[in-house]
Amino acid sequence: MPVVVKCIYRLFFHKLAKFPEPILAKCSSFYFLYYIWTGYFPQQCERLFKKYNTDVLRVAPNQLVFNDPRSLKDIPGRSDVYRGDFALRVIGFSAVNVSNIRDPGEHRRKRRVMAPGFSNTALTAQEPHIVAPIVDKLISKIRETEGGTVNLADYFDCATTDIIGALSFGANFGMLDQLQNHPFLHVLPNVLRLSVIAQCIPEVFRTLSWANNQPGLQWTVPKPMRKVPDFAGYHLAERKKRDAQELDKSGRKDIISIIEAGNEKYKGQEGYIQLGKTEMLGEATTLVTGGGDKVATALTMTMYLIGQHPPVYQRLVSEIRATFDSSESVSSTTAATKLPYLDAVLNETMRISPVLPGPMWRRTDHSIPVAGYVVPAGTELGAMRYNIFRHPKAFHDPDTFKPERWLSDMGDDLEASQPFGVGPRTCIGRNIAWMELRHIMCKLIWNFDWAPVTINYQNPEYLVQYRGPMHMAASSRKSS
Numbered sequence: 190m191p192v193v194v195k196c197i198y199r200l201f202f203h204k205l206a207k208f209p210e211p212i213l214a215k216c217s218s219f220y221f222l223y224y225i226w227t228g229y230f231p232q233q234c235e236r237l238f239k240k241y242n243t244d245v246l247r248v249a250p251n252q253l254v255f256n257d258p259r260s261l262k263d264i265p266g267r268s269d270v271y272r273g274d275f276a277l278r279v280i281g282f283s284a285v286n287v288s289n290i291r292d293p294g295e296h297r298r299k300r301r302v303m304a305p306g307f308s309n310t311a312l313t314a315q316e317p318h319i320v321a322p323i324v325d326k327l328i329s330k331i332r333e334t335e336g337g338t339v340n341l342a343d344y345f346d347c348a349t350t351d352i353i354g355a356l357s358f359g360a361n362f363g364m365l366d367q368l369q370n371h372p373f374l375h376v377l378p379n380v381l382r383l384s385v386i387a388q389c390i391p392e393v394f395r396t397l398s399w400a401n402n403q404p405g406l407q408w409t410v411p412k413p414m415r416k417v418p419d420f421a422g423y424h425l426a427e428r429k430k431r432d433a434q435e436l437d438k439s440g441r442k443d444i445i446s447i448i449e450a451g452n453e454k455y456k457g458q459e460g461y462i463q464l465g466k467t468e469m470l471g472e473a474t475t476l477v478t479g480g481g482d483k484v485a486t487a488l489t490m491t492m493y494l495i496g497q498h499p500p501v502y503q504r505l506v507s508e509i510r511a512t513f514d515s516s517e518s519v520s521s522t523t524a525a526t527k528l529p530y531l532d533a534v535l536n537e538t539m540r541i542s543p544v545l546p547g548p549m550w551r552r553t554d555h556s557i558p559v560a561g562y563v564v565p566a567g568t569e570l571g572a573m574r575y576n577i578f579r580h581p582k583a584f585h586d587p588d589t590f591k592p593e594r595w596l597s598d599m600g601d602d603l604e605a606s607q608p609f610g611v612g613p614r615t616c617i618g619r620n621i622a623w624m625e626l627r628h629i630m631c632k633l634i635w636n637f638d639w640a641p642v643t644i645n646y647q648n649p650e651y652l653v654q655y656r657g658p659m660h661m662a663a664s665s666r667k668s669s
């Protein structure tokens with residue numbers, strides 16, 4: 190269709206023509222691409238929601254975003270919507286996996302096999318042997334910085350990626366050992382950034398994906414986009430080699446082995462197809478990508494925010510130090526039951542600064558009701574998480590960091606903040622995340638007194654927050 194005709198159609202006759210939007214966004218995806226490229230798409234939406242006095246926006250010819258807490262349940266809460274074109278097919282060129290698979294039935298199959306690896310029972314057994322020693326290594330690495338400052342954004346990245354390597358692959362990824370020199374440091378956020386931008390124009394992404402599968406054409410694809418699957422594939426292969434050498438594997442309980450056991454359990458059952466080799470590679474990639482970076486961001490933001498709010502910091506120090514006698518006695522299970530203020534701080538951090546601030550796109554192939562609107566079939570749509578988590582109808586003083594709102598009823602609608610998502614595609618790793626967040630925060634606060642260094646810290650987002658350096662000063666604790 191000639192460009193002018195296409196524009197006229199999109200402006201006046203398109204099924205979404207009645208929804209408010211800037212005129213440029215009606216005609217082409219370039220408007221959307223520009224704001225995604227800047228990394229401040231949610232902030233631009235905030236301005237547009239206000240400008241048009243609306244809670245729904247058409248941000249590209251075929252895309253709607255909502256700023257109404259009800260849309261959290263009305264979109265991702267549904268089991269009959271698909272991953273959108275602009276959703277998680279962004280980890281470079283990962284094989285199909287639980288987080289990027291489109292079909293809801295296939296997705297259920299994968300979740301069923303994977304779920305036991307993420308259960309609290311599996312994790313409680315692993316925390317003292319696998320997680321605690323890595324966190325202790327983090328503490329000693331921070332101790333080495335005394336008298337100077339520490340870039341927590343990178344230190345957390347190394348620690349959480351090492352944890353997911355040990356939990357999933359039974360491997361030492363060696364990030365904390367090498368810190369700034371580790372070749373995987375910063376790879377994932379950069380790949381996400383590249384992929385998210387490429388995805389804004391689906392034709393570009395599809396062409397790159399196609400080229401990536403053609404022998405002889407792979408050189409046309411930006412190299413970083415293959416780095417994450419390559420890293421995961423390498424560790425999957427290394428794990429297999431170790432497996433072959435091991436005579437008795439019965440003791441192993443890493444997540445990959447639990448997925449493999451699930452594969453065996455359902456083998457031969459009617460309607461069940463085992464996860465094949467490529468799917469296992471896909472899941473390995475999901476574990477590497479999902480497991481480290483997001484927790485690192487939540488920790489970085491928590492430390493930053495408590496550093497900026499001394500009364501919150503002091504209350505947290507009192508709670509944690511009064512609960513544990515020693516650093517060794519820290520456990521996330523104790524923290525979960527005895528440290529309500531820590532949970533309030535973490536919840537408030539993930540509300541005001543969500544790790545995944547964007548809309549987590551979905552697509553519907555039939556018309557559905559969303560927050561009082563009827564969305565036509567074939568639309569890409571999403572709930573704007575950053576904006577909803579700060580919605581004035583749901584939270585008083587929505588832009589203020591106030592952990593107390595999670596401790597007593599202040600009239601807030603706390604359900605309007607859903608850092609781990611809603612519905613069938615909610616975060617499979619949330620138990621791991623909570624375990625790491627509680628364990629690491631307790632040890633950081635138990636061992637050190639902290640002073641802020643970086644101020645005015647704000648990250649752009651490329652699906653997840655794109656962490657910049659965040660420095661603080663740690664000194665061995667003086668008070669009890």
Ligand code: HEM
Nearest residue numbers: 287288479480483484487544549609610614616617618622
């Ligand atoms: C603070 C840390 C974390 C946050 C805030 C977070 C948040 C989220 C959110 C919001 C989703 C839903 C996406 C959607 O609706 O489309 C999600 C999905 C997912 N998360 Fe997490 N996550 C965290 C940690 C983890 C960890 C530690 C893992 C472990 C490997 C993980 C693995 C996954 C996977 C595999 C999915 C896709 C699930 C599916 O589509 O069925 N996440 N996460």
